[in-house]
Amino acid sequence: MTLQTHEAVTTAELAPATYRPLLDTVEIAVLAGEGEPRWHVSVLPDGLHMLHVDGGGEPVEIRLSLPLGDAAGYWHPKAGWKRTIVADWEGRSTVSLVDGLAAGCLYDYQGATLLTFGTADPVPEVSLLYGVSEENDTYVVHLHLPASSGPQRFVFVPRRLSVATALGELRRWYEGTMPSMPVPEEARLPLYCTWYAFNQRIEAAVVETQAELAADIGFGALILDDGWQRLGSGRGYAGVGDWVPDEEKFPDFAAHVARVRDTGLRYLAWVAPLLLGPKADCYGRWASYAPRASGVPGAHILDPRHPEVRAHLVDTCVRLVRDYGLDGLKVDFLNEAMVYAGDGRGDVGQALTLLLAELRAGLEAVRTDLLLELRQPYVGPGMVSYGNMLRSFDCPADSVANRVRTIDTRLLAVGGAVHSDPLLWNTGAPVESAARQLIGALHSVPQVSVRLDALPVEHVEALRFWLATWRLHRRQLLDGTLEPGRPDDLYTVVSSESDGVNVTTVHTDRPVPVRPASLARTVLVNGTNEDRLVVDVVDAGATVQIEVRGPDGRMIEHYRTELTTGLHRLPVPRMGLGSIRNVA
Structure with a gap:
């Protein structure tokens, strides 16, 4: 099969290739020069699949194709703001050691994954083409790899219930194969x-x-x-x-x-x-x-x-x-x-x-x-x-971009601590403006870049409070099980959990699932513009102590109540914090 050398407008215009089943509903075709490349798939001990391709010293093209199903979005490390599905004549990316990664994840409207893959060798430059094939009603990903003297490998994760779960398995594979620099x-x-x-x-x-x-x-x-x-x-x-x-x-x-x-x-x-x-x-x-x-x-x-x-x-x-x-x-x-x-x-x-x-x-x-x-x-x-x-890449005063970029990095971060872009806000703005920036970076190590000697008192108190809160829950925020939801939803409800404590930051006005009977403590951070949070108790419920603080850490309410299964309204102010402690 001859390797495609010209740039077609759509993948349907490319020379035909023989596809074979790869994993779940994904099919694969492999091309390399004039010869027939050798490839095979092995199953790893953790259930991941490893694709091995021997191009015989020639550049290699790997074509992946799968039915559209209920596809909602496609995440990859260079997605930026374009994380919904696009046409195959639009999806283009070139990656290398210092510019992204040959990895991607297609997911549906429930957030479940349809395709998750990543290169085993992040060093060589790889060109990717991806998107919806309008002619074939499929989603395609084509990878163009440089010539290599040895086999080229890609890791595939079977379908999982969320993007974070699938990418977490891929991240753990990287952790087991790539030695990390010590983290002081x-x-x-x-x-x-x-x-x-x-x-x-x-x-x-x-x-x-x-x-x-x-x-x-x-x-x-x-x-x-x-x-x-x-x-x-x-x-x-x-x-x-x-x-x-x-x-x-x-x-x-x-x-x-x-x-x-x-x-x-x-x-x-x-x-x-x-x-x-x-x-x-x-x-x-x-x-x-x-x-x-x-x-x-x-x-x-x-x-x-x-x-x-x-x-x-x-x-x-x-x-x-x-x-x-x-x-x-x-x-x-x-x-x-x-x-x-x-x-x-x-x-x-x-x-x-x-x-x-x-x-x-x-x-x-x-x-x-x-x-x-x-x-x-x-x-x-x-x-x-x-x-x-x-x-995170530069995003001055943009709390949404900081949230999205730090979580994008965390999904495949191996070894090092993920840091926010330095937080910037207007010192003349209300205290909620300062808290908004800190809340946007809460699931990473916060960096700050404002003139500390020019901050009004309430901003200093907000900074002290949120940094102290972050330190208190650092284990959950940096090392806990992360579930940020669908990437195209821009991670508007982000949950991190470990040691019986859950920290959830909320950036949209919708019910937040909580499990007070199952956890010792639930910390809810209100990043919305509403002066309340609505929680949906999804377990049996419990007797709880609720503590509510404002954006500067000032105590507002402290009371005991029963949280039964179903919806409840909590009086957490915008840019404030509510803590639910199980006292049963």
């Missing part, structure tokens, strides 16, 4: 970031003021973001590459870092090691290794396929941590390296794995309890060995 305690504590609060207008005294306040409020670490470096101003990046402190802003950077660490906070600095600007002192030496412009204004991108580039980048990052006493780095813009993909000069993903492995080894030689932050879209399973803080 501070990676799992609230973090203060300077970016939205100050952008590039930062200096030592300002950061130290925020650090003292942050330590008192309940943060565990601080990130000094963009702007600390020489020529770091104006939002452009023509001056990056030397990675030395701006002496006017930070006359003694090491002493400044030490003062911040004395507050009890761990200290990380932002760096984008692959970027190279023409104003940098080192530009003349490294320009020939950065022939292509990045997507970042003013800067070119160093090509990590050169060993000397990798050595230079590792030396630069190690110098920062060693010379200034940093606890780690926020590593930005790694995905920009993919401008070199497909140029015939070597695999960029493989080069990045070498770079990141060398970087981690070099940094851990200086600091064993290293903190390394990575950012969407490069937080997939292939990166678990190289970072332990996995952050």
